[in-house]
Amino acid sequence: xxxxxxxxxxxxxxxxxxxxxxxxxxxxxxxxxxxxxxxxxxxxxxxxxxxxxxxxxxxxxxxxxxxxxxxxxxxxxxxxxxxxxxxxxxxxxxxxxxxxxxxxxxxxxxxxxxxxxxxxxxxxxxxxxxxxxxxxxxxxxxxxxxxxxxxxxxxxxxxxxxxxxxxxxxxxxxxxxxxxxxxxxxxxxxxxxxxxxxxxxxxxxxxxxxxxxxxxxxxxxxxxxxxxxxxxxxxxxxxxxxxxxxxxxxxxxxxxxxxxxxxxxxxxxxxxxxxxxxxxxxxxxxxxxxxxxxxxxxxxxxxxxxxxxxxxxxxxxxxxxxxxxxxxxxxxxxxxxxxxxxxxxxxxxxxxxxxxxxxxxxxxxxx
Amino acid sequence: xxxxxxxxxxxxxxxxxxxxxxxxxxxxxxxxxxxxxxxxxxxxxxxxxxxxxxxxxxxxxxxxxxxxxxxxxxxxxxxxxxxxxxxxxxxxxxxxxxxxxxxxxxxxxxxxxxxxxxxxxxxxxxxxxxxxxxxxxxxxxxxxxxxxxxxxxxxxxxxxxxxxxxxxxxxxxxxxxxxxxxxxxxxxxxxxxxxxxxxxxxxxxxxxxxxxxxxxxxxxxxxxxxxxxxxxxxxxxxxxxxxxxxxxxxxxxxxxxxxxxxxxxxxxxxxxxxxxxxxxxxxxxxxxxxxxxxxxxxxxxxxxxxxxxxx
Numbered sequence: 001x002x003x004x005x006x007x008x009x010x011x012x013x014x015x016x017x018x019x020x021x022x023x024x025x026x027x028x029x030x031x032x033x034x035x036x037x038x039x040x041x042x043x044x045x046x047x048x049x050x051x052x053x054x055x056x057x058x059x060x061x062x063x064x065x066x067x068x069x070x071x072x073x074x075x076x077x078x079x080x081x082x083x084x085x086x087x088x089x090x091x092x093x094x095x096x097x098x099x100x101x102x103x104x105x106x107x108x109x110x111x112x113x114x115x116x117x118x119x120x121x122x123x124x125x126x127x128x129x130x131x132x133x134x135x136x137x138x139x140x141x142x143x144x145x146x147x148x149x150x151x152x153x154x155x156x157x158x159x160x161x162x163x164x165x166x167x168x169x170x171x172x173x174x175x176x177x178x179x180x181x182x183x184x185x186x187x188x189x190x191x192x193x194x195x196x197x198x199x200x201x202x203x204x205x206x207x208x209x210x211x212x213x214x215x216x217x218x219x220x221x222x223x224x225x226x227x228x229x230x231x232x233x234x235x236x237x238x239x240x241x242x243x244x245x246x247x248x249x250x251x252x253x254x255x256x257x258x259x260x261x262x263x264x265x266x267x268x269x270x271x272x273x274x275x276x277x278x279x280x281x282x283x284x285x286x287x288x289x290x291x292x293x294x295x296x297x298x299x300x301x302x303x304x305x306x307x308x309x310x311x312x313x314x315x316x317x318x319x320x321x322x323x324x325x326x327x328x329x330x331x332x333x334x335x336x337x338x339x340x341x342x343x344x345x346x347x348x349x350x351x352x353x354x355x356x357x358x359x360x361x362x363x364x365x366x367x
Numbered sequence: 368x369x370x371x372x373x374x375x376x377x378x379x380x381x382x383x384x385x386x387x388x389x390x391x392x393x394x395x396x397x398x399x400x401x402x403x404x405x406x407x408x409x410x411x412x413x414x415x416x417x418x419x420x421x422x423x424x425x426x427x428x429x430x431x432x433x434x435x436x437x438x439x440x441x442x443x444x445x446x447x448x449x450x451x452x453x454x455x456x457x458x459x460x461x462x463x464x465x466x467x468x469x470x471x472x473x474x475x476x477x478x479x480x481x482x483x484x485x486x487x488x489x490x491x492x493x494x495x496x497x498x499x500x501x502x503x504x505x506x507x508x509x510x511x512x513x514x515x516x517x518x519x520x521x522x523x524x525x526x527x528x529x530x531x532x533x534x535x536x537x538x539x540x541x542x543x544x545x546x547x548x549x550x551x552x553x554x555x556x557x558x559x560x561x562x563x564x565x566x567x568x569x570x571x572x573x574x575x576x577x578x579x580x581x582x583x584x585x586x587x588x589x590x591x592x593x594x595x596x597x598x599x600x601x602x603x604x605x606x607x608x609x610x611x612x613x614x615x616x617x618x619x620x621x622x623x624x625x626x627x628x629x630x631x632x633x634x635x636x637x638x639x640x641x642x643x644x645x646x647x648x649x650x651x652x653x654x655x656x657x658x659x660x661x662x663x664x665x666x667x668x669x670x671x672x673x674x675x676x677x678x
Contacts, residue, residue: 072579085577099581
């Protein structure tokens with residue numbers, strides 16, 4: 001078990017910068033997810049931690065110790081590959097025992113540990129069979145078991161669930177959480193799936209184009225995104241992000257949306273927009289579930305009028321697309337109260353609305 | 368609607384390959400290959416039977432009897448019996464096997480080491496790769512001539528050794544064998560390298576990385592991951608080179624002519640000399656068939672092994 005400090009790490013492939021000035025502090029026993037769209041540099045970061053890729057600049061410390069000159073073999077890092085990298089020419093038993101055999105551990109000791117691990121991963125009935133005969137789900141278990149058996153100092157998982165069918169993925173997600181608790185391991189988990197990251201991780205690092213966008217607990221990231229990218233990336237359905245120009249009319253500050261709609265700014269969100277002083281244009285963000293219909297609940301809430309354009313059913317609720325001029329707001333219709341084509345009033349609670357600077361994308365008004 | 372991919376049921380009545388050919392309209396393909404097939408029949412099958420026929424006679428082209436009347440000097444199986452007591456045959460066989468069991472493993476280990484080296488992306492890899500393959504592209508007779516010149520008494524090898532004594536490389540039995548083996552290894556290591564590299568690159572790199580991360584040293588991973596995954600390729604490379612090496616002729620003939628005396632004769636050189644030196648055609652026919660028979664069995668065994676490993 002180790003803590004990991006990633007200090008200002010940069011990775012370049014020729015002219016291309018895959019990871020730029022990335023710093024992360026991962027505590028012992030923490031489960032951290034690296035989350036980002038494809039090609040954002042999260043797998044490269046993982047490979048650098050494992051030692052598969054060299055670091056162009058910066059350093060990665062394990063318990064304060066730099067391992068960059070240590071051979072991969074001696075780093076003792078557990079790594080589960082996206083496609084599992086099972087040794088298909090060997091039996092399941094030999095796959096599990098590989099990491100122990102190469103360390104020349106006593107045969108009977110190996111046998112006990114292999115059987116215990118096979119039992120833990122419930123693949124005992126498969127032990128003597130060739131690994132190539134396993135199903136994808138079993139391969140997944142074998143890959144985790146094979147890495148876990150050598151008791152690595154940290155555990156790295158590269159999109160481990162992306163090849164699984166939906167049912168098993170949900171099961172494995174729960175299982176991984178249990179395993180992490182059992183092993184008490186520091187785990188780093190690469191994924192592009194926000195649900196996996198949200199449900200598994202103690203902390204999430206959101207990466208875009210090689211840069212760290214935000215690092216914090218899932219709830220933190222969800223409730224107070226640092227910037228427009230994170231706000232847009234986290235949450236399903238996505239946050240409403242409305243771009244426009246700020247204009248003062250009759251002592252009322254308004255966001256003039258490019259499509260023609262106007263959002264009168266009030267209360268908290270107004271002070272957020274104006275906190276930086278010279279903001280000319282920005283994005284107004286509000287999560288779909290925060291928009292409500294019916295009676296106004298607080299004097300600072302912003303009232304909008306729009307036409308119900310589309311209604312999508314998701315389980316008991318419906319997702320409503322509300323057209324204001326040419327701008328689309330997405331909201332939840334909880335009680336099937338909306339009708340298609342109807343003109344409705346809806347409210348944007350000002351204390352739950354967010355303000356983003358258009359140029360930098362940074363959220364304004366939060367320290 | 369009828370499903371056109373479904374065969375009518377009565378079509379399953381006729382079974383077997385030829386029925387399939389007739390049914391699927393492959394007849395045209397058959398007519399296309401017929402001329403080649405006939406040519407092959409003439410240049411392979413016919414000589415084979417002719418050889419079989421001559422091998423049971425005493426026929427030689429020197430006595431003026433046309434080959435088809437060779438039955439007049441019918442010898443039963445005497446040629447076959449005689450070849451097993453002919454010391455020159457046993458000597459040639461022994462030397463061929465010595466060359467084979469030294470040259471082929473040497474080529475294998477060099478080829479394997481080079482292939483492992485070329486797994487890395489070192490600077491100049493492409494240039495070295497092309498250079499590595501050149502010996503293989505050279506006509507064997509030219510290689511023979513090159514090494515003949517190199518190993519001359521007054522040639523570069525002796526000059527570079529710089530010893531007070533001058534070795535006669537090609538006229539001393541042991542040294543001549545060494546020279547031939549060196550020439551063969553030089554020429555055919557690249558082929559071994561090429562085949563083994565292809566096999567090695569086929570080993571999934573993520574599995575190798577996984578083995579490394581599990582703590583396996585490079586040597587352990589080579590033995591436990593790379594080698595077992597290359598079994599079929601290794602078998603193919605070894606069978607191919609062993610069979611080729613058994614037929615070694617050009618190098619030996621050009622470098623030593625089988626000499627001094629008959630002391631570096633290999634099977635092929637011996638056959639050549641018997642054919643065009645001593646015109647013992649019926650004897651050569653019998654010996655040739657025996658070698659074909661033995662080699663076929665060895666190759667079949669080797670291929671069966673490969674098929675088993677792959678299946």
